[in-house]
Amino acid sequence: MSVTRSSSKLFAVNVANAGIGFLAVTVFARELGPAGIGAFFLFQALFRVLESGIDLGLNTAIEKRLSEGSSRETMLGSGIVLKFVGFLGVTVLVLAFRGPVNSYVGEPVAGLLILTVGASQLATIATTTLRGELRVGETAVLFLANQVVYALLGVVFVLGFDTGPVGLVYGVIAGSLVSFLWGVTKLDTRPARPSVVSVRSLLSYTKYNVIPALGVQVHNWTDVLIIGLILTQADVGSYEVAWRVAAITLLFPNALGVSLLPQASALSARGDRERVGRLISNALFPAVALVIPAVFGTLVFAESILGILFGPEYAAAALVLIVLVAGKVPEAVQVVVGRVLLGIDRPDLVARATVVAAVLNVGLNVVLIPRYGLVGAAVATTLAFTVGMVQRSWYLRTEVAYRLPVANVLRVTAVSAVMGGVLVGVQSVVAVTDVLGLVGVVLVGVTTFATGVLVVPSLRALAFDYARTYRRG
Known part of the structure; x- marks a missing residue:
């Protein structure tokens, strides 16, 4: 399956996932309040960090070798054995610190927490193997099933049985x-008996990829973990709700990045670096094309989005949402560039960039959160990701020749600015006070942006070319 086809299929399912997840978080945030949903988010943060302790770059190594x-x-058999050893270590660690864990959450x-990590590792084995078989698009239905079951059972337990945040955990496991x-x-x-050669092959890749794998979790959860230590569970809830809203803008870049790694790996294994260069050149613009208009839309309606959808107590995180969405532009580039670097067997370069960004992220969060609160956390994360993006892009340039789509990025930024101006005009005339009104202004923004893309010849040509490529599969 081509990168265009598989990434588009993942994107379509990711949109469905995001819709389900967004609706679920909206319901849970309203039902549990900032403190209750904050406790669940702290649980998720611990769960993801522990998962990264098992992964240590192993997921990408399995995908790469397959x-x-x-x-x-x-x-595959060797990878499963290595994962099981890691899971045993995590189990011992959680049992040893179960008191502090319960108190923190x-x-x-x-x-x-142990059951959640184990169940998630099983699901990861299935999706990673499919990616390694170059069947990335087929993982989409697995993600959708996961999200649907989590959301439905979460609603049943939280609303039906009044279990509080623990009910959401049951949904995650199922x-x-x-x-x-x-x-x-x-x-x-199908997994076969592990071999020493295969284990060494996987470990030789993970020794560099371990840092990028940990770096993803550092970026995703450092701010939440530090907010939980310094501020309150309610602050965690407000911040993470803003983060979840901002994360919607990365649906397509993430799908694109997932599709790029196995394709870049296969091309690199054949020594075809020229086609790898074309691959990255063609992927960079689509990665940011949908993120940039989201920045302008959020500038206008951030407070309305949080206040109307989640409740008035979340509206105070409007500036946090704006900063986080702006940070998704460099993050979108980093997702694509980083996955290609891993695909061409240069996890060492990603590791160097990750160390710098991770240290910067932790340091800035520790300094800025006590002084500026949730906005400080958002700024710290955005700055760290921007530095990581620049460093990864430079490293990729030393390995593969590719073009930056500067002209088209400027064009789509101009179209997005026009869209933002239209939304400001709408806001001055119409008061957005309910969900229906919010949906209406979103549709106005989407229509304005789509019209602008069709008016600009180069953007119109790219949009039509992408659509034709998708139909060809």
């Missing part, structure tokens, strides 16, 4: 198990 096409069964969740069981039925590769 995509190369040799000894797939043995490679504010709920008795230590045992559930979603992962469904994703795993469904994924297993799709796999062509």
Whole structure:
């Protein structure tokens, strides 16, 4: 399946996932309040950090080695064994610190934390194997099933049985198990007895990729973990709700990045760096084309988005939302560039950039959160990601020749600015006070942006070319 086809398929399902997840978070945030949803977000932060302690770059290593096409069964079996060893270590760690874990989250969740990590690792094995088989698009339905089960069971437990944040954890565990069981039925590769050679091959890749893998979690959860230590669970809830809204803008860049790694890996294994260069050149503009208009839309309606959808107590995080959405522009570029670097077997370069960005992220959060609160956390994360993007882009330039789509980025920025002006005009005439009104202004923004793209010849040509490529598959 081509990068265009698979990334578009993932994007379509990611839109559905985002819609389901957004609706679920809206319901849960209103039902539980900032403190209750904040406790769940702290649980998620711990869960993801522990997962990264098992992964240590292993997921990408398995995907990379499977995509190369040799000894797939043995490679998968070796990867599973390494994951199991990591899971045992995490289990011992959580049991040893179950008291502090429960106290930090504010709920008795230590045992559930172990179950959640285990279930998620099973689901990850299925999706990683499919990616390694160059069947990225087929992972889409697994993500959708996971999200649907989580959302439905979360509603049942939280609204039906009044379980509080713990009910959302039950949904997460069940979603992962469904994703795993469904994924297993799709796999062509079955695990075989591990070998020393395969284990060494995986570890040789993870020794550099471990840092990028940890870096993702540092970026995603450092701010939340530090907010939880310095501020309150309610602050965690408000900040993470803003983060979840901002994350919607990365749906397509993430789908594109997932599709790029196995394709870049296969091309690089054949020594075709020229086609890798064309791959990245063609991917950079689509990665940011939908993020930039989101920045302008958020500038106008950030307070309305949070206040109307989640409740008036969340509207105070409007500036946080604006900063986080602006930070998704460099993050979108970093997602694409970083995945290509991993695909061409240069995790060492990604590791160097990750160390710099991670240290900067932690340091800035520690300095800025006590002084500026949630806005400080957003600024720290955005600055760290911008530095990481610049460094990764420079490293990729030393490996592969590619073009930056500067002219088209400027054009789409101009179109987005016009859209923002239209939205300001709408806001001055119409008071947006409910969900229907918010949907209406979003449709006005989308229509204005789409019209602007069609008016500009180069952007129109790119849009039509992408649509034709998708239909060809």
